[in-house]
Amino acid sequence: MSSRSVQYTSSPLLASKTPIWRSQFIVAVIAAGFLGLVARAAYVQVIDNAFFKRQGTVRFVRTLDLPANRGRILDRHGNILASSVPVPSIWANPEDIERDPAKLKALAKLLGMNPADLDKKLQDEDKTFVWLKRQVDESVAKDIAALKIKGVYDRKEYKRIYPEGESVAHVVGFTNVENLGQEGVELTFNKALGGKAGSRRVIKDRLGRVVEDIGEMVPPLDGEDLQLSIDSKVQYFAYEKIKESVVTNKAVAGSVVVLDIKTGEVLALVNYPSYSPGKRGSLSGAQLRNRALTDTFEPGSTMKPLVVGLALEKGIVKPETLIQTAPGKLQMGTATITDAHPHGVLSVNEVIQKSSNVGTVKIAMQMQPHDMWEVFTQVGLGQKPQVPFPGAVAGKVRAYKTWRPIEQATMSYGYGLSTSLFQLAQAYTVFAHDGEMVPMSLVKTNQAQVNGARVFSSQNAAAIRNMLHMVTIQGGTAPKAQTMGYSVGGKTGTAHKVEGKGYASKKYRGFFVGIAPIDNPRIVVAVMVDEPTNGAYFGGDVAAPVFSQTVQQTLRMMGVQPDMAVKPQVVTKVEKESF
């Protein structure tokens, strides 16, 4: 047997020579694979880099808004008149809301909505966000959260709160749901109060936590606090008093303006009817109007002191000059000027005290229209008051060149021109501030003394003050303006209301502007009662009592010592006599 050795090396299987191309092919494929990766890497990192960066950003980078806090509105003592607080607003995602009728019904009830209205809001299932109700009470939000409805959420929003309510509503105004001022100083100072929102770009992780800041943060600029010159106590008191007067006199409306003439600040600016800025469900224009600044009327007799002041200044009369006012009538062309009662011979002092039209006209007709017009203009009539307030009106004083003599005559007792109550109060600062017209501020000024433009000499201003004081004592038209302890002076006015083209026969406006204390004035108070219908309608009857009470309380709160002797009702302890 021959042993046949196996020649493995010569195995045909092994002998078949591997073609070199196969290994080359593998290498080529692997190389191509690597090339592909390189190409892809280049594509991702260089060519279409922006796209991928953007996708990454979309997934992780968020821009957060940093809302600015709206500034607060404070009164002169730093009490809060308006402030923003966070409140929950309820929203839903109609796409994935749980539509359980019983739960939705309970939700509608909590929101104070009709279930049908709620359904309507949730109808569009393509939406992912819909407000159900904005700015609800904290307790309501809690109850809603307790219902545990999937797809209903709350979010914090800022809401304006007005703790003082009605009494300062017209001054402060209000904001809308987007926190933008709509009325009052909220509107005028909207920009300063609003501040500027900031933003920051961050990376958030999958749990929504901020893990990294990218780029620079723009910090939010909080709105500035605004400190008004208003004294909330005086404001409240004046509001209560004018409300009382409007109600008892069955009037349509009323306003009070209190000015501090030493510092040129507005202490109170009140209108009734008012509204509660927090609950503005059914507001009417009548409630919204800041009448003291937006309503004009013919100032009537309150203009007389200005005319007499000018006559004193021009040397035409002296306070003691006698003027014949009998028979209480004066014919001017076809028109007749009459007094309420015939008075006979009156001194200039008495012309003001008794409010004689005839006497005033006789003085006025000795003056040039230009001079009268100049005084009216100097005291701010016919010009928009410099208070930052939306809708403040200028009133009307016609150019003197167009005045006919009869018009000059009627203007001397306050007809044929118009003014707002605020302008009227400001005009009287001329007498109160020793002949200077004081610029007024609604924002706290922090200055102890303010100077104004001189209109009358200090001596003449004092003479007029004396006449104004006579109005409020026995024999004057407004003894009801007297206060306990403080000497006052002022002028009543009663004007027929203008309706259409003429005067309404039985519609009046009674007003009173006055100064106190009369020798060393601190405040000017103007009161207006619109359309009193309960019998009394003279300014001396409907407005003067409000003036009296407001003056008394305001001066007391300001710490002014009474300048008149008061019969004290203070019981002092009597020491027992020793035997």
Next chain:
Amino acid sequence: MSRVSLLLLIAVMVSALYLVRTQYESRSLTTEIDRATSLARNLETENDRLDVERRAQATPLRVEKLAREQLHMRTITPAITQYATVPGGAAASVPASAEVRP
């Protein structure tokens, strides 16, 4: 040569791991800061809210109502006020404690 490379490689690895750790720490610290900032803000707004609430409890309307109805107080007038003048000429009006007849 190869030992140097190896050392460098280890150094790179350590540094890379350290970087990852630092980044992790930085992120958790950022989260902390963020949480603290929002807490601060919440406390601030809470403070504002309480300020308003406190003021709402002390408005003249409420004070007057309580004074009149619960404490039976009345508005003071100069007739029931004793004014004391501070010696030295400073005109001050300090209401003295005076017994008042009801």
